[in-house]
Amino acid sequence: MQLEATSIDIGTSRPLVLLNTIDAEELGAHPLDRVLLSWAGETMTGIVKRTDELVEPGTVGVTEPLHHVHGAVGVTLAGTPPSVRCVRKKLDDVELERAELERIVRDIHEHRLSDVELSAFVSAVYTNGLSLAETKHLTEAMGDIGQRLQWDRPVVADKHSIGGVAGNCVTPIMVAIVTAAGVTMPKTSSRAVTSPAGTADVMEVLSNVEFSIAEIERIVEETNGCLVWGGGVDLSPVDDEIIRAENPLSIDPDGLLMASVLSKKQSAGSSHVVIDIPYGEGAKVESLVAARGLADDFRRVGDYLEMDVSCAITHGTDPIGRGVGPVLEARDVLAVLEGDGPESLRLKSLRLAEMLLEHCDVDAAATEILESGRALEQFRSIVAAQGGDPDVESTDLEPGEESTTVRVDRAGVTSRVDNRTLSDLARRAGAPRDSGAGLVVHRTVGDEVEPGDRLYTIHAETESKLEEAVSFAEGLEPVRVRSKADALVERR
CATH class of the missing domain: 1.20.970.10 (Transferase, Pyrimidine Nucleoside Phosphorylase; Chain C)
Known part of the structure; x- marks a missing residue:
């Protein structure tokens, strides 16, 4: 069948082909069947969608992945992929x-x-x-597709957290410490998918994060490290497609999680990797037993890929920093590097940095690097190399002006801080799209509180989004307060 191609502006990563119902009936094409498009000596397979109105008979509509198809096109049924x-x-x-x-x-x-x-x-x-063998083979196959970063250095450090903990922005602090110690750490990070801020979103508050491979190589040559968005360099692109399918189902099975993380690290040219596995109520991994099993499997797959993988099993029941959202987390990062900031964020960053340096066989003290100001100086160098303001300070970063503070209505003890609900609340306020949106958590588990004490403050860039977040929070307990006796029972 010969049809005339016309571009259809529908956002999709799939090569969809829109056929008028009349043409589809004549061709014998049903929804989700495949057709082979032939034009100017080229061929391409598309997935069928039928329509009565979007395209006229005699016309084939092609979506963005097929926009290069034009003119008269031969359309025939194609078989199902093996x-x-x-x-x-x-x-x-x-x-x-x-x-x-x-x-x-x-x-x-x-x-x-x-x-x-x-x-x-x-x-x-x-x-x-997935069996361990399947996970190994899947990881290798995913890492073999797309671009690769290559480094002429025997040790290239990296880090990844499996996520699920609010305010867990240790990566910029780690990169500053590790690269100040002389270790190469070209960190490619993700933007937020279901969280209020990915590392790339946080760094974008301070500098550019989208670079080509050649630009990344230049930045690393200048500073020994970088903090860039991995989506800009096509590393293990199949991983992005799989994540797109996982998100609507809110699932992240262990085999796909390991293949996702380690295929990205393989593509980034990493030789030594620390994996942060938070566990606890509200985290992705809820039990210590499950966290240990996942850590063992990560190490086994790493050995297969000839990559030194070590795992840190960390508590994931509380937010790590105080801020949740791009600007608020960037403020916490700078505050820690300046010698202040949330103690939990400082301690976790130091622990993971020490662990990574040890596995890279580097004799350097992370605490000394941070407290001496060397980490801050190194971080400013990376920000400058990425086009940001190297002189920015934590006090320069202001969150959204629209805000409200939720306070305690009775004396007691903070018995739980719900990571998942806090993240959902920050997203309702506009994060990460609105970089100044999010929230500040004023309490941690075990804090004694009195009526009127602050629990958390919501920030938004518009009044309507603040109202939406406040409405969402009604009836929820992102920060739970109980009497001392009840809190003790809960902890038991």
Whole structure:
């Protein structure tokens, strides 16, 4: 069938093809079938959507991944990719071979799987899990696709947190300490997906974060490190597609989590990696036993990839810093580097930095580097190399002007600080899109409080978003206060 191609402005990463129902009936194409597009000696596969109105008969609508298709196009039915059979095997709890996982990864990258098929793969892994062998092969396959950073240095340090803890912005502090000690640490980080701020969002308050590979190499050559957005350099791009399928389901199965993290580290050229695994009520990993099992598997997959992976199992029941949201977390980071700031953020940053330096076999004291001001000086150098103001201070950073403070209405003890609810509340206030939005947590678990004491302050950039956050918080207890007796029972 010959049709005339027309571009359709629909935001999607999938190569969707819109066929008028009349043409689809003549072709025998059903929704989610695949068709082969042929034009000017080129071919491309698209996934069918049928419509009565968006495109006229005789026309084929192509979405953004196919916008280069133009003019007269031959449209024929195409078969189902072989990787779909592999997905069905995983749904049946059959262990997949290396070649089958490579086929799935390749087809995800080339957009041959529909959203339904990709979701089926993610759901199959969530339900049936991945064996250690499958995780190793999947990680390797994901790391082999996309760009790679390469360094002519024997030791390249890196760090990752599996997330789930509010205000956990230790990475900029760690990078400053580790690079000041002479270790190369080109840190590529993510933007927030479901949290109020990713490391890239926090750094964007202070400097640019989007750079090409050549620009990253220049920054690292100048400063020994960087803090940039990984999405700008196409490292392990299949990981981004898998995360896109996981988010609506709010799932992150261990096998895919490990493949996601370590394929990114492999692509970034990392040789020594510390993985932060917070556990506890409200964190991604709720028990110490589960955290230890995940740490063991991380190390095994790291050994397979010839990467030195060490894991820090940390408490994840409280926020780490006081601020939650890009500006507020950036303020905490600078305050710690300046010699002040939240003690919990300072201590965790030092612990992880010491751990990473030890595994890199570097004889340097993280505490001395921080307290001497060397870390602050190094951080300012990185900010300057990334186009930011090296003289910025924590007191220069102001959150959104619209704010309200929630106070204690009875005497007692703070018995719980709910990370998940705090993160949801900060997002309702506008974070991370509004960099000044978020909240400041004034209490930690175990604090004694009196009526009128502050629990948390919500910041927003607009009055409407502040009202939305306040409405969301009604009936919730992001910071729970109980009588001393009740709090003791809870802790037991």
